Amino acid sequence: MPAGEHEHGARGFNLDHTELVLSANVDPYFRGLVNVAYADDETSVEEAWFQTLGLGRGVTLKGGRFLSGVGYQNEQHPHAWDFADNNLMYGVLFGENLRQDGLQLKWLVPAQSFVELGVEVARGQAFPGSAAGGDRNGAGTWAAFAHVGDDIGSSHGWRAGLSWVQARPRDRAGVVEDLNDVEAATAFSGRSRTWIADFVWKWAPEGNSRERSFKFQAEYFRRSESGELACADNSASGGACGDVRDAYRARQSGWYAQAVYGFAPRWRTGLRFDRLDAGSVDLGANAGFLPASAFRPGRTSLMLDYSPSEFSRFRLQLARDKSMQGSPDNRVTLQYIHSLGSHGAHRF
């Protein structure tokens, strides 16, 4: 498990990972940030970027390795999540977050309400792209997003957005169980396109969240992929695949919706629903070897957390998980989050 990836945690005690973040204004014109994650024996650079401060006219340029501005949760680090694990949607779309090695241009439209437009070009070496797809001149991934938002009175704030990600994976590796129930290695080359719609609404009496607060957050995606899928020969181990490469077309969708209620100072409880829809899959000639699953993974999670201060939090989470076919799972997670050092930022 690479550092920073948040797959299903191991049973028992487990130091998931530790992040070290350094950020500072380099000068009046630039700000830089480096985030390194440590997980047991692995170290990975989660982020390393610069951002302009002084271009003016609402324009900012970011370059390096950064979290994409698409969707809502994508720019949040795991310690800022309202649940102990990632939602299924981001898991299936990006693993954890869409992390870009490239450039982001953002424009805050000078207006009374919040209107922000952004485009990103990136190498696209990570899912939904692939290492080989990123190894080219030009961009492997393109992304664009628009966010709007405002307050309603002093008690309500909201933000909504629409985002688009296009990647060009080449020989993107995957593993599936073929029709003989034997593991088969697949490789996809083609085009991957994703739409994401996001919405967040927050409430606190007169904007003071100390006593009570409420947050609703939901995102929806549609992804279509078309190209060629190859299934490597696994007949030696009794598999059905025999090195066939043929047209592949798939459409998936999914959503999550979550609500978190701060019912007393320092205490919050939350409920999250996750649903994915395998949608339609056209496997071409590979239909003879690979299953076209109509499975609809889902999960319901309930959490309770307590924050002794702004810098520490304990969390208990119960989940009824139907994300694996045929094996519903009940999961209990106890989590402890701690941040040291200078004051973190209060994102919306």
Place this chain on the structure above:
Amino acid sequence: MTRPTTLLWLALLALLARPVQAALNVLACEPEWGALVTELAGDQARLTVATTARQDPHHIEARPSLIARAGTADLVVCAGAELEAGWLPLLQRESGNGRIQSGQPGYFEAAQHARVLERAAVADRALGDLHLAGNPHLHLDPRNLLRVSEPLAQRLAELDPANAARYRDRQRDFAARMGAAITRWEQRAAPLKGLPVVVQHKSWSYLVDWLGLKVVADLEPKPGIDPSAAWLGQVLETLKAQPARLVLRTAYQSPRASEWIAARAGLRAVELPYTVGGSAAAKDLFGLFDDTLARLLEAAK
């Protein structure tokens, strides 16, 4: 591809919705600095205040609306001394507005021009959410408002030279009225000298210092940490040895802890406006101190 066109249309619509502008767009972080801008600029400035008296200025989120206001601001006026450390840097960054970055003329920090108390010698979170750069609740000593008003008027003039004379005149007028009011308040508050009080957070340090009150205990075990039952028990013990008369809280704090201690230690719990808008009478900076003193004198009777 039609998508970028759609985005462009959205942007154009938003631009059309942009209102006619006064000379300066000012974003004040807290109501007290908004009120000072109003004193100095009147309707020469189009003012937005990021927080209200009902909100804890330490704990504000960088809401989309605030990012939008920061984007069009010519000047941002804040307390500074890290009071806004959790949200202002995000507003500055996300706004893409070069004029309001730290060090630029469009960013004004009151703490840099005031007499700042309680500068911390050590940076240790075990001591709570300390204000390392000193206590930023500095407007509650009105002499600090006088100190800040002059450089703030200069800054306004620098950014809007066409109206420089007006800012200077308004500052002189404000300083004269505030100076006279301070003399009046100090006379009125003479009986409060040495009054033993309990505070909740170091929000009151400047008021205490100015009026010569005596802080016996703090309901926060450490700055920024909410009162716990165990700590309140300790405070109760302290109060047995060193009795106090009043327990002070702001409009944005829960009354729970101060009412609890007041009922057990025989004190009076007083909610003070803390900033402009914190009570019906605290309509401006003068009303803020009139009402604060009226409430203190009434409670101390």
